[in-house]
Amino acid sequence: MQLTTAQLSDFDRDGFVILPELFSATEVAAIRGELPALFAETTDANIVEKAGGAVRTAMGLHRRNVLFARLVRHPRLVAPARQIAGPDLYVQQVKVNVKAAFDGEAWQWHYDFATHHHDDGVPAPLALNLHIFLDDVVPYNGPLYFIPGSHKGGAAPAWHDTASTSYPLWVVERETVADLVARGGITPALGKAGTVLIFCDTLVHGSPNNMSPWDRAIFSLILNPVGNAQTRFARPEFKHHTDFSAVEALADDCLHSEIT
Ligand code: SIN
Ligand code: MN
Numbered sequence: 001m002q003l004t005t006a007q008l009s010d011f012d013r014d015g016f017v018i019l020p021e022l023f024s025a026t027e028v029a030a031i032r033g034e035l036p037a038l039f040a041e042t043t044d045a046n047i048v049e050k051a052g053g054a055v056r057t058a059m060g061l062h063r064r065n066v067l068f069a070r071l072v073r074h075p076r077l078v079a080p081a082r083q084i085a086g087p088d089l090y091v092q093q094v095k096v097n098v099k100a101a102f103d104g105e106a107w108q109w110h111y112d113f114a115t116h117h118h119d120d121g122v123p124a125p126l127a128l129n130l131h132i133f134l135d136d137v138v139p140y141n142g143p144l145y146f147i148p149g150s151h152k153g154g155a156a157p158a159w160h161d162t163a164s165t166s167y168p169l170w171v172v173e174r175e176t177v178a179d180l181v182a183r184g185g186i187t188p189a190l191g192k193a194g195t196v197l198i199f200c201d202t203l204v205h206g207s208p209n210n211m212s213p214w215d216r217a218i219f220s221l222i223l224n225p226v227g228n229a230q231t232r233f234a235r236p237e238f239k240h241h242t243d244f245s246a247v248e249a250l251a252d253d254c255l256h257s258e259i260t
Contacts (some may be wrong), residue, residue, distance in 0.1 A: 060238030114170035121232030
């Protein structure tokens with residue numbers, strides 16, 4: 001799977017690209033089928049919401065589950081990532097952000113590089129975040145909000161927010177967000193289950209609480225060039241994996257051996 005010239009130029013202009021229903025309903029069902037057992041595990045890698053105790057994010061999944069070990073090498077993720085970020089990419093972070101019906105809490109306005117840089121010493125904003133929707137994402141169940149073009153000014157000022165949610169995050173000041181939105185507006189990332197998002201490391205994004213009765217689980221894989229690996233090792237392995245070998249893509253039907 002290769003991105004077209006038009007998709008590459010959208011990515012360059014907006015900082016993200018949306019690829020509708022790139023994974024089939026069967027593949028999404030297989031991925032979802034692994035989640036209840038993973039969420040039930042007692043591990044620091046399952047981080048729960050501040051209120052209510054529902055799983056907010058389940059991390060390090062390729063180390064915990066065979067199907068996720070295949071998914072991080074899926075060519076429909078790895079090939080477009082290589083087109084944008086170069087041939088040698090390591091698996092930096094692997095998670096499912098759950099955002100449970102009624103209980104899923106917000107992700108504040110942020111860009112991923114702020115946390116990778118300040119907490120992990122990643123030198124440059126070269127990583128890519130690749131998402132697969134595991135539920136239909138609609139306006140009401142806490143979609144990601146992107147500020148198109150917000151990556152163009154480089155890394156915006158950020159501060160470390162350890163209080164708003166259960167997940168410490170480097171976030172962007174409201175004034176900066178207001179300026180960026182005045183220029184780029186806000187685009188919600190919506191689509192059917194199986195839809196893929198690819199977005200860059202300095203794109204400002206966030207997502208509101210899920211007040212709806214519908215879950216909104218999203219798989220997230222962050223790939224980072226091997227030559228841009230972390231230089232600080234204070235966070236747990238599940239927040240930034242330390243195997244810096246370049247990921248090799250599997251065959252396009254690599255999930256199917258787990259499905260049948
Ligand atoms: C979310 O799951 O809504 C936020 C995801 C992200 O920040 O990558
Ligand atoms: Mn993010």
